[in-house]
Amino acid sequence: MKPEEINRYYFSDVNSPPGVNRRDFLKKLGGGIIIVFSFSAYTVVNGCLQKKEEEEAGDVPEFNAYLRVKEDGTVDCYSGKIEMGQGINTSLSQILADELEVPFESINMIMGETSLVPYDAGTWGSMTTRFHDPLIRAAAAEAREVLKELASEKLQIPVSELKAQDGKIISINNPKKNISYAKLTIGKKIVKGLGEKIPLKKPGEFKVIGKPFFRRDAVEKVTGVAKYTADVKIDGMLYARIVRPPAHGSTLIFADTSEAESMEGVEIFREEDFIVVLHSDPEAAMLAADKVKAEWKIPDAKADDETIFEHIKRTAVDTNVRYKGGDLKKGKKESAIIVEEEYHDGYKAHASIETHAATAVYNNEKLTIYASSQTPFGTRQAISERYSIPLENVLIKQIYIGGGFGGKIYDQQAREAARIAIKKEGTPIQLMWNRQEEFMYDMFRPAAVVKVGAGMDKTGKLNYWNFEIFCAGDRGTELFYDIPNHQTTVSDGPEVHPFGTGAWRAPGNPSTTFARESHIDIMASKINMDPLEFRLKNMNNQRALNSLQLAAKSFDWNKELPEGHGKGIAVGEDAGTLVTVMVEVKVDKSSGQVQVIRAVVGQDMGQVINPQGTIIQAEGCVNMGLGYTLSEDVEFNWKTVKSKNFDDYQITHFSTVPETIETVLADAMDQPPQGGGEPAIICMGAAVANAVFDACGARVFRMPVTPERVLAALA
């Protein structure tokens, strides 16, 4: 899938997984019991799998994942998803262990390696748990039933009198009569697609699903054994450093590489303005690249980090109506109180601590690439097309990823490493971007403007809502407030941004949630109503209410706070999950400094597979989210990015985080699972901005909520 397609999905509400290509893996498989299945072949309706009509024809099923009960009784699951810290390696293993009745430890996840696993569109959009889990469970159940049938033959006991337990099929009446999966599987090769009626376990029968499990890879990661892309070493490998222009869109006027070339061991690779320094020592490559004298012409500036919002409104003029109801004019006319405001959010970097890296080698017409990638199959396709190498000759090896957050979908570094490796046939090439390159070639979260007009009667009943989004998409913007006359529009344009932009954890949703939930608070304050009461009064979505009430209870909303402290709420929807964040902040009125004291996350996310993993994701959302809320802002002058390192782009530090983060989850085990990696982050901006207002009366309309902006709002 191409980046533009991913972005189209990513900035809107994804309700079913994107389609897949058929890959024929059957002949490659070894023995055992193999269940193949496809994420696109089924839809999940009311928690039950239903086969899509178009998939009915043909006897060999389309599939893009499979699991295999091996002849030693252990289970391999092959999936195109990748693990980047979000913990799906653990949660997918839990699902399999539970439904297949095998020990958690006997599950082996094989993920993301293009030569081993079937096609997958990529790991993004909180889709793994929503769309992957139900199918993996069904496949596990199918395998369990196959094992029962085999056991029935061997033990001469009817299937109805057998049960699966602990890697064995056991006679219900006489537990001494049993046979292990290993014994049942030896010498067999059975390939099956998913059946029509798969008896899944009911939530009350879960043994592993819903129980807290710690991450499976922790020991490797605390001992330094876990290998990331730039930790790969291949004999004869050269380290590459690319000579970069000072700004995007620059033209090379001249370059003199003679001094670099004269340094010992240096090789220069050049194709027009693509100048690469290669060396067997990474530091020597860096030093030599610094010696390349290059002069560039940079494009004329059109906007900077201050003027960008006017530029956006001028250039993002391709407008679409996304949600609409009632009559806006009528709603506005009828409203006794009307408030219109504009909310701004600057560009944000993904700023994973691991920079983009790729290790590539081209040998015998085959290109092998280790790349920290959220989209191994997309990258394979892009490289295959760009360099005319047959798809089957491009192998993307999967390896630990040092943070993704949407930033490792686009894989420019893999294309660059491939370009060099193909020309240097036989020589392995490693390219690891430095932090400056990371801040330049990141696909930033776009700057955004949201104009909001809202109206209500004197009792606080909302009646008019005009929500105009510029450059933040419509993901999570379907209203959960009952507002009879409403409209949501999204405006964008092809030439708005000075540099690349893309998906950043819950794309667009932090910007739009900041606007909506700040504005809801402003409406409440106009009639001196408590912001919790105001939301309860206007909300019409039960799952949103669940999240709000859970959070309010844990937070103890009505508790008296010390002088200088304030509390704030934000509610949002992302990837099928309804989420509320409440925070308590302390504001220093003389400096404008904001300190978050505590945070509570209330979440209705349907069935929870791994509560431990869920809570950790919510904590991560709070802490990462405080960065964009309080301090992160990419500084730039049009195509020149001025933020170059962590000194001028401040992400969350230890002193930023609240003392406690509490996560409370709605009990909804009988509902389909929803996204967990992204939701809570969307609420951080508004929750904090609303708490700052509560603490000191300063209303900040632009993120980040910096001390300067707090002081300006107080003045």
Place this chain on the structure above:
Amino acid sequence: MKEKIEFELNGKKVNVELDKSQTLLWVLRTYFNLTGTKYGCGEGYCGACTVLINNEAVRSCATKMGEVAGKSVVTIEGLAKGDVLHPVQKAFVEHDALQCGYCTPGMIMNAVGLLNQNPNPSREDIIWGMEDNLCRCGAHNRIIDAIQTAAGEINGGK
């Protein structure tokens, strides 16, 4: 100019022929294949490259080989004793104090350095001692708790 530089690395005497101006981070990763020490920013802002030199937490990206000569360097690979994890490593596992794991070696080495200097740190001491180690996944609270647990275990064992 290359010259012989001797130092102790994870408990063993080693020597390399290198220029004194070469940087410890890249030497560890390239010549000793100790890739647990990570590059994050190259300018000492993120702490992913933290190692111990003479028991003190140091940014290896800002340390020249000339400064390392004759000293003792410990990297994440040298912290556990065989299969027995160091109390800080163990506490990170027990508190699930990591996600992507990329900043983790630097976090752990910095925490060990902190505990070497201050065996009984308050929560506030930990926050300020860890302030310039960056984690993007947001595991901060768990890291603070893990360091407190490890301090307790180290002190209890004495």
